[in-house]
Amino acid sequence: MxxxxxxxxxxxxxxxxxxxxxxxxxxxxxxxxxxxxxxxxxxxxxxxxxxxxxxxxxxxxxxxxxxxxxxxxxxxxxxxxxxxxxxxxxxxxxxxxxxxxxxxxxxxxxxxxxxxxxxxxxxxxxxxxxxxxxxxxxxxxxxxxxxxxxxxxxxxxxxxxxxxxxxxxxxxxxxxxxxxxxxxxxxxxxxxxxxxxxxxxxxNFAIVMPILLLVPLAWIVTARHSTSPKTRLQVIPDMDQQLKFRNQTRNVFFADQRNERPRVEGTIPRGLLREDQHYYTGKTGPGESDWATKFPAALSLDEAFVARGRERFNITCAACHGQTGVGDGLVSQRATGKYPSWIPPISLHAENLLAQPVGQTFSSIRNGIRTMPSYAQQLTVEDTWAIVAYVKALQKSQAFPVEKLSPEERQKVQ
Amino acid sequence: MTSSAMGNASAIVIDQDIDPRRRKSLVEGDHDFTSITASIANVAERPKPPKAWYVAMAISLPLTLTLFGCIAYLVVKGVGIWGNRQPISWAWPIVNFVFWVGIAHAGTLISAILFLFRQKWRTSINRAAEAMTIFAVVCAGTFPAIHVGRIWMEWFLAPVPNHLEMWPQFRSPLLWDVFAVSTYATVSLLFWYMGMVPDLATFRDRATTKIKKIAYGIFALGWRGSSRQWHRYERAYLLLAALAMPLVLSVHSVVSFDFAVSILPGWHTTIFPPYFVAGAIFSGFAMVVTLMVPARALFGLKHVVTLRHLENMNKVIVATGTMVGYAYAMEFFIAWYSGSQYEQFAFINRALGPYWWAYWIMVSCNVIAPQFFWFKKIRTSPLLMVIVCIFVNIGMWFERFVITVSTLNRDFLPSAWGYFSPTLFDILTLCGSFGLFMTLFLLFCRYLPMVAISEVKSVMPQAHPHHHGDDAHGAGHHAH
Structure with a gap:
């Protein structure tokens, strides 16, 4: 060599x-x-x-x-x-x-x-x-x-x-x-x-190879920014199509072919026996307007109860109603003007609400009213009553006559 | 004249010829540049590899195919084929991941940290150790990648917005881990490849067939050993070493964050990062010794990878093994000292609970076994050192198993306690990862420069200019 x-x-x-x-x-x-x-x-x-x-x-x-x-x-x-x-x-x-x-x-x-x-x-x-x-x-x-x-x-x-x-x-x-x-x-x-x-x-290889490598990338970018009438590609379909019955579908296993099973006659699920009508619905009779005017006897209306109500109110309600209840919560402030369809919450100090029976306030929170949704999922029954108690206290605090204040308190406010 | 470079060069000459401590030479026997090139290139140039190579391949290749088979089955069926069940949802895949990442670290340590400390003895083992790093990272990366179950969703880890326009969550240690391990894999690959370029040029210039000439030629990038190129190359090598050193420490620290940042007794401790790093070096060095002892015998490289190299590595093993032992003891001390009943329970459960056997295998292999290296006879006997190192490898796998599984098996609700049993697929996947590692390593030994040829030449006495006239530095350099 x-x-x-x-x-x-x-x-x-x-x-x-x-x-x-x-x-x-x-x-x-x-x-x-x-x-x-x-x-x-x-x-x-x-x-x-x-x-x-x-x-x-x-x-x-x-x-x-x-x-x-x-x-x-x-x-x-x-x-x-x-x-x-x-x-x-x-x-x-x-x-x-x-x-x-x-x-x-x-x-x-x-x-x-x-x-x-x-x-x-x-x-x-x-x-x-x-x-x-x-x-x-x-x-x-x-x-x-x-x-x-x-x-x-x-x-x-x-x-x-x-x-x-x-x-x-x-x-x-x-x-x-x-x-x-x-x-x-x-x-x-x-x-x-x-x-x-x-x-x-x-x-040639040195020129063609990098271009070929760009093809899949370009394909992905195109796919990301376009729509297609075809269904999504499912590599392994068993997560999307699981071996189970979806809600409201047919199930031939049962005689009535319904997948949802009705409650067995004459039974009540555990924890759903709600005999105390006053406590669970806020009503004292079967009529439309038989609203309870008093708090249920099972509750102890003390300061801790109202404090609990304040805490829940500030977490659950204040986002829309505002901490003072006048309807100036952050969500409402932001949505007013931004979304024309937004209906601002009414003030909790409106005349008709001041006179409203506590049972009706309870029902509004529990079942929702007008555009306000139900809060039954977020609040226990007891906490809902606590909020009602706090709302009543809030209403009183905003409409308290000056002459009823003691001299010391009057000085404090001034 | 660059006096610092000359100073380093002369230090080696002194090492070998005048130093009263009489260190053993880094290259044994009567060798010159020609014979060094020939003996190392011979591994790749001989028509057929030794028989033992075929035997090893016959074992490791089927195991590799088993791994690929297991992964394919996993992709089709999902992670349910493994033994991962609540409460032990992190089991062997994570254990194997941490085990392999730890193995990887020795390669970087040998190539980068010993380089920065001017430990010239690293030159003959660094290439193989770096290769080991790459292959171990390949095995390590496989486990978290397949552990996600639906591997086509892997791109969620990349910093691109997903179909909901959401980005990855950058405050999670799991994402830090993705960045750390992928950076580590990339930098290790660059470091390994850059180190190989001059040796690939040697293979190119010695190639006897056209295919070899083209293949080695492309990867040698047209290297022609110009001094200006060497100058920049060496500067780049130093910079990469300086970058790799903190990187290797950060990678295992971040791996330990996967555990330490979660608020679980037994995981949530500040000792984890240094303890994991020491364990990684410990297990990695044990793996290098386990591989290099048979490899140097098989491929006739005993004059380059000498007993002195192996002995030095064994010294590192006893040092890091003792650190790991200290960490085990300190964990118990802190659990007691914390006064937290949950912390105390986690550690009593670890040593005496249902996984007591795993804990004591770990302590015997990791704390007791390396202590045998205090005896010179054991740390200089190839057979005995391999036995000790295999025990260390077993022990370090069990360490990760103990940390992961014995912490999860008894959580806060006794009704939810459970016991982990691996399935056949757990076992096959782990064995398969060893197969993949061995296959890659055997291919590397056969087709790539297994020892850094140019680096070994540069630590030979003939490699240093003697000083004439204007460059006189003093006596001692003219010893030969």
């Missing part, structure tokens, strides 16, 4: 442009000495090639520190910025995402991802920055046409001077290199880089 390495270039080679001359060395010391000599002769476009990095050759060749670390620093800072913006914008701005009452954006829980993205961007910067500065990948180079150059990745050391160097002269440069400790003849290398050396399929 090495014997034929130094044969003169074939005639066809001579017609190709001259790349430069190359010298071969057996050991590190000869190479470093030669590099020093070339440096001192004032050459600028030349390089040494070695099987492993030689520490200290930078000085012998006269080049300085690479800019790579600065590039990596910029990439790292970009990663950090992207991480902060990504977490803040996605979870606090674009789709505010409230989880267990945690702040929408805070630095401490953002640290892990900030760290990871800083490292990731820096690593990409390091790798691709190194390749870019080294002008890699460059699958072909004139030096590869020099057969002996194959040993540069094994055990030989090379020094090549380009013909583009202003000081270059074919004979004078050859003579200079020959005077260093070379182990083989200094030879000229011809070639013009990439052109016509790499097989065409390789280049």
């Amino acid at each position: 090495n014997a034929k390495a130094h044969s003169p270039a074939a005639p066809a080679e001579r017609t190709r442009p001259l790349y430069g001359v190359i010298a071969e060395y057996k050991d590190v010391d000869s190479l470093v000495a030669a590099a020093r000599k070339v440096r001192d002769a004032g050459y600028t476009r030349w390089d040494t090639h070695t099987p492993f990095p030689i520490h200290g050759i930078e000085g012998a060749m006269g080049f300085g520190m690479t800019r790579l670390p600065w590039f990596v620093l910029c990439c790292g800072l970009t990663g950090l910025t992207v991480a902060v913006l990504l977490q803040w914008w996605t979870n606090a701005v674009d789709y505010p995402f409230l989880i267990s009452g945690k702040p929408l954006f805070a630095l401490p829980p953002a640290i892990p991802i900030c760290f990871e993205l800083t490292v990731l961007f820096s690593a990409f910067g390091t790798f691709f920055g190194m390749l870019g500065l080294n002008k890699l990948p460059m699958l072909h180079h004139p030096l590869f046409e020099h057969e002996a150059f194959k040993r540069v990745t094994d055990d030989r050391f090379f020094l090549a001077i380009e013909s583009q160097d202003p000081k270059f002269g074919l004979e004078s440069t050859k003579a200079l290199l020959a005077s260093t400790g070379v182990c083989a003849d200094v030879v000229a290398v011809h070639g013009n880089g990439d052109k016509g050396v790499l097989p065409n399929w390789m280049k």
